[in-house]
Amino acid sequence: MKVALIGGTGNIGEGLAFRLKLAGYDIIIGSRSEEKAKSKAEHFNNLVESLGGKGDIEGRLNDEAAELADVAVITIPWQHAFETAERLKNKLKGKIVISPIVPMVVENGIFRYTPPEEGSAGLKLQRILGESSVVVAFNNIPAKRFANPAEKFEWDVAVCSDDDDAKKVVMEIVSSIKGLRAFDAGSLDSSRTIEALTPMLINLAKKNKTVELGVRFV
Amino acid sequence: MKVALIGGTGNIGEGLAFRLKLAGYDIIIGSRSEEKAKSKAEHFNNLVESLGGKGDIEGRLNDEAAELADVAVITIPWQHAFETAERLKNKLKGKIVISPIVPMVVENGIFRYTPPEEGSAGLKLQRILGESSVVVAFNNIPAKRFANPAEKFEWDVAVCSDDDDAKKVVMEIVSSIKGLRAFDAGSLDSSRTIEALTPMLINLAKKNKTVELGVRFV
Ligand SMILES: C[C@H](OP(=O)(O)OC[C@@H](O)[C@@H](O)[C@@H](O)Cn1c2nc(=O)[nH]c(=O)c-2cc2ccc(O)cc21)C(=O)N[C@@H](CCC(=O)N[C@@H](CCC(=O)O)C(=O)O)C(=O)O
Ligand SMILES: C[C@H](OP(=O)(O)OC[C@@H](O)[C@@H](O)[C@@H](O)Cn1c2nc(=O)[nH]c(=O)c-2cc2ccc(O)cc21)C(=O)N[C@@H](CCC(=O)N[C@@H](CCC(=O)O)C(=O)O)C(=O)O
Ligand SMILES: NC(=O)c1ccc[n+]([C@@H]2O[C@H](COP(=O)([O-])OP(=O)(O)OC[C@H]3O[C@@H](n4cnc5c(N)ncnc54)[C@H](OP(=O)(O)O)[C@@H]3O)[C@@H](O)[C@H]2O)c1
Ligand SMILES: NC(=O)c1ccc[n+]([C@@H]2O[C@H](COP(=O)([O-])OP(=O)(O)OC[C@H]3O[C@@H](n4cnc5c(N)ncnc54)[C@H](OP(=O)(O)O)[C@@H]3O)[C@@H](O)[C@H]2O)c1
Secondary structure (H helix, E strand, C coil): CCEEECCCCCHHHHHHHHHHHHHHCEEEEEEEEHHHHHHHHHHHHHHHHHCCCCCCEEEEEEEHHHCCEEEEECCCHHCCCHHHHHHHHHCCCEEEECCCCEEEEECEEEEECCCCCCHHHHHHHHHCCCEEEECCCCCCCCCCHHHHHHHCCCEEEEEEEEEEEHHHHHHHHCCCCCEEEEEEEHHHHHHHHHHHHHHHHHHHHHHHHCCCCCCCEC | CCEEEEEECCCCHHHHHHHHHHCCCEEEECCCHHHHHHHHHHHHHHHHCCCCCCCCCCCEEEEHHHHHHCCECCCCCHHHHHHHHCCCCCCCCEEEEEECCCCEEEEEEEEEECCCCCHHHHHHHHHHCCCEEEEEECCCCCCCHHCCCCCCCCCEEEEEEEHHHHHHHHHHEEECCCEEEEECCCCCCHHHHHHHHHHHHHHHHCCCCCCCCCCCCC
16 A cells, blocks of 8 residues: 655654554655655665665655645644645545644644634645545654654554545554553544644643653553 | 542542641631531541541531642532632632643543643643642542552652642642652643643543552653
8 A cells, every 4th residue: 555645854754754664554655846755755765675665665746746645644733734734635546644743833832723614634634635534644643752772652543534444544543552551442433632732731741841742542 | 737628529529638638737628518517527537447547527618628728629520610719709818729620521431532722631720720730630530449448559649730849749649649659740730731631541441451650751
């Protein structure tokens, strides 16, 4: 199964790239710059090989990555994610599109959830990509710790979607990563609370002087 | 320190009563019925004694409990909590008032967060009790497991308030219970997300066929 990370050259892209590659998925890094995509792919492949895996991650332009993908993850900041999704709409038709997107702003050091009028980033993405199956997941994973191969973590990932089959596929993708446990969080409407959890996790870490935090449901 | 559980004869009251008694607090159970309060207090005292503690929990009418309290916890369902708080307003002047209240409804087996116009139960309670220091805490603790003395749990409790001193006191109360870890969650505004987490935890447990869930920030 080909998983494309659209804008996968950034923070959350790193952890997803090497961990999903080690789990056996075919990974494509998408970028606005082919050079940047290939450079990042090479970096990830070195990491994968050093961890005993097969370094065959590809680097492509976002359009090509979306074309080749079976499943696409929109690993782009919320301020730019939707315009990119709009542009890739046709290439993502009939495919599963994962949204780890969290819309938020920071004021006086405090993060605040700022959902669009649709109610959440996931709901907005589903409105834009009418012929894709949007699945919300990975929103509460702290990217830096996730990108550290030496990091030991136990995190729960709430997965929600209006397409039950797509949700099942994404729950398997989540479960393929050691240290992650997938929870079925129901329909896309649940994305409001899932996404809102992220600014809370960031604020908790700052206020309580802890490492960056994920969540567990126990 | 006298901690009164207003409406403490119910589900969350049980766990709070015996665990805070064992931690050394003076506990008063409040009820609309003096007989019910005393009966429950006797039940809790038997439990406390069986666990090696001092069974001196008192049972009182809510008004008296509020009068005697240093700290009051409003352990009443959201549909009735605010009218009770309104009635006890004067007796709670200058005191710390803890809100574990979560406003929600269930439709087709799915729980949904239904905050009042103030934005959250905690914010509404603070508006009503203008001369009390409202602190939001304990909202994400599943009552039945919490009331089971044999239950082993590790849960995090997000504590928020607009009064930093009151918040500190409540964080100590939380920390006094083995298995609970208090997190400073900032100002009362954070209560929106803290409260919304509860219907999500209930839905996750049902959908994924797990025990009732609390939360950890890791
Ligand atoms: C300030 C700066 O932080 P930053 O890179 O902007 O990252 C801040 C946040 O974006 C980052 O914490 C995100 O993971 C927050 N975050 C999310 N941030 C988002 O923007 N979007 C999200 O969806 C998101 C989700 C999320 C989920 C859980 C969670 O716990 C955090 C989450 C930074 O890098 N600071 C350094 C301090 C300085 C530093 O980098 N020193 C390095 C030097 C080497 C280097 O620079 O890498 C060192 O450690 O020595 C650090 O904290 O590591
Ligand atoms: C359906 C009924 O459930 P209930 O008593 O109405 O409780 C349902 C929910 O309210 C309960 O799960 C709450 O804890 C949910 N809940 C909250 N519920 C709220 O109403 N308000 C809250 O603020 C709240 C917070 C909360 C936080 C975390 C969390 O995980 C759950 C939370 C029930 O008791 N069912 C039984 C099944 C039948 C049964 O009781 N059998 C017993 C018989 C003995 C007995 O009845 O006690 C047995 O043999 O085990 C059960 O699940 O144990
Ligand atoms: N950071 C976290 O801890 C974290 C955790 C969970 C979820 N998320 C979510 O994951 C997404 C990515 O977060 P991130 O921290 O990884 O972001 P990031 O590193 O800041 O950016 C990721 C990539 O987005 C692309 N990008 C930037 N501006 C763009 C634009 N105008 N148009 C198209 N692409 C653009 C860039 O790729 P190119 O330059 O190669 O095109 C960049 O490398 C966000 O939606 C975020 O909410 C983040
Ligand atoms: N259940 C949970 O898992 C849980 C977890 C965390 C937080 N909470 C929160 O804690 C609060 C209490 O929940 P609970 O499950 O413990 O509730 P509960 O057991 O259903 O009720 C608690 C008590 O409220 C009193 N009460 C009922 N109707 C009242 C009315 N009209 N006026 C005044 N008092 C009334 C009753 O006491 P008397 O008959 O003795 O007066 C009752 O025993 C809620 O706000 C809830 O959101 C619950």
